[in-house]
Amino acid sequence: MKALTWHGKGDMRCETVPDPKIEDDRDVVIKVTACAICGSDLHLYGGYMPTMKSGDIVGHETMGEVVEVGRGASRLKVGDRVVVPFTICCGECRQCRWGNWSCCERTNPNGRMQAEQFGYPLAGLFGYSHITGGFAGGQAEYLRVPHADVGPLVVPPGLSDEQVLFLSDIFPTAYMAAENCDLKGGETVAIWGCGPVGVLAVKCALMLGAERVIAIDSVPERLALARQAGAETIDFGDENIQDRLMEMTAGQGPDAVIEAVGMESHGADTLAQKVSSAVMSATVSMERPFAFNQAVIACRPGGVVSMPGVYAGPVGPVMMGVLMNKGLTLKTGQTHMLRYMKPLLERIERGEIDPSFIISHRSTSLEDGPELYKLFQEKKDNCTKVVIRPHG
Known part of the structure; x- marks a missing residue:
């Protein structure tokens, strides 16, 4: 065959x-x-x-x-x-x-x-x-x-x-990612990555009761697909993600975030992430959790971080202090x-x-x-x- x-x-x-x-x-x-x-x-x-x-x-x-x-x-x-x-x-x-x-x-x-x-x-x-x-x-x-x-x-x-x-x-993966956000109805969900899982997660979050979904990517056709699925979008190539999210949510931030990128994420917005990037560039065996760190920073205190994005091995500097101090819940898994x-x-x-x-x-x-x-x-x-x- x-x-x-x-x-x-x-x-x-x-x-x-x-x-x-x-x-x-x-x-x-x-x-x-x-x-x-x-x-x-x-x-x-x-x-x-x-x-x-x-x-x-x-x-x-x-x-x-x-x-x-x-x-x-x-x-x-x-x-x-x-x-x-x-x-x-x-x-x-x-x-x-x-x-x-x-x-x-x-x-x-x-x-x-x-x-x-x-x-x-x-x-x-x-x-x-x-x-x-x-x-x-x-x-x-x-x-x-x-x-x-x-x-x-x-x-x-x-x-x-x-x-x-x-x-x-990818459909069950997107649905589990949205379900892990613990939606009760009326929430704002931000999704990193408008690949197939991210775009289907837009649909699933809306099906599960989210009021708004904000999808983040830099590829025009992927952003267009996310809008077709019902999301508002942010192009991280043109805008600072955190600043734009705060503007779009009147300073409240998303109630839950989905990191649908995984090990091949790239880019850095904050000073802390730029420092992390410099450290990781000297540690080539480490995966680079840029999208994960952005999601942790963006999620409102007491919110949920859902992570269907795939990682294979050790991950470079993670915003663990931010995750802990904001009282965030992390849910992940195959x-x-x-x-x-x-x-x-x-x-x-x-x-x-x-x-x-x-x-x-x-x-x-x-x-x-x-x-x-x-x-x-x-x-x-x-x-x-x-x-x-x-x-x-």
Whole structure:
């Protein structure tokens, strides 16, 4: 089969690789009908994730048709159309029973390696390095889905792939980010990053009762998409974020903030952040939490900082004193996908939201993948989200 494979920083290739096979009774194999390039995939493309190996198949936003079923995966049958969550969950360990699906204790075969860094093993992830299990990803013609009796969501007829594909990751991620803001109704929420998660978080925050959402970015087409989703916007290339937020909120500040950027944020507004930047420039192994620090400074005292943005390793100077002295609540984590997939599918069915509005680029060939990665990473040609149909 054809698949997109990682061969180093900035080096994605479309190659012929062995077809996946049933390896465990709880497996299924799907024919991939649609997959997407996620902002998190750009961290792989940029060489930021450790434990990647040359030839690894990437991709974790995937859906398709079941073509082979293991004996223990009795919930699914050949022909079922399914969306596959990016996390792999056993459904049996204490974390799964508690509903902390992304913290599954059993599905990462390299859990011991992960525990050396995190203290504990966490759920295996599709196509996202060997520290998360080394599982083949879904930017491919076919995908093996372990523990398929737990995770995949069967899609009802009448909905297009594009309407439901993002239930695999970014729609639940955006919803959990907004839910973590503890909205009661009438709040102002500020969101850093108008990539796909940030823009969907605009929609989700409004669905959950926020009165205003202010989205922050510097890419014109992303800011335009955020406005389309219902947000007011700030271009941090033209304006001082804190000054503008105070002006827009009559000095009150946002009640909650969402940091949807993560490890590749850049820029500095305040003197403290400029000092932090200078320190971090001498510590190249540190990730640079510019967006996180801006969000912590901007959030009103007693507010909530929600952080779905991905970080892989140690982070440089963080405004911990600001976080503590302002009495802020920090909520973060990989998305507990199985909490959200079915309820959000029902919202799509009711016509409350169609996540496909974020798609800018479509392809019917994995051969286009390497160039589309480059386009998405460089934010060219108004590229906001890429969807590929591997079988045309």
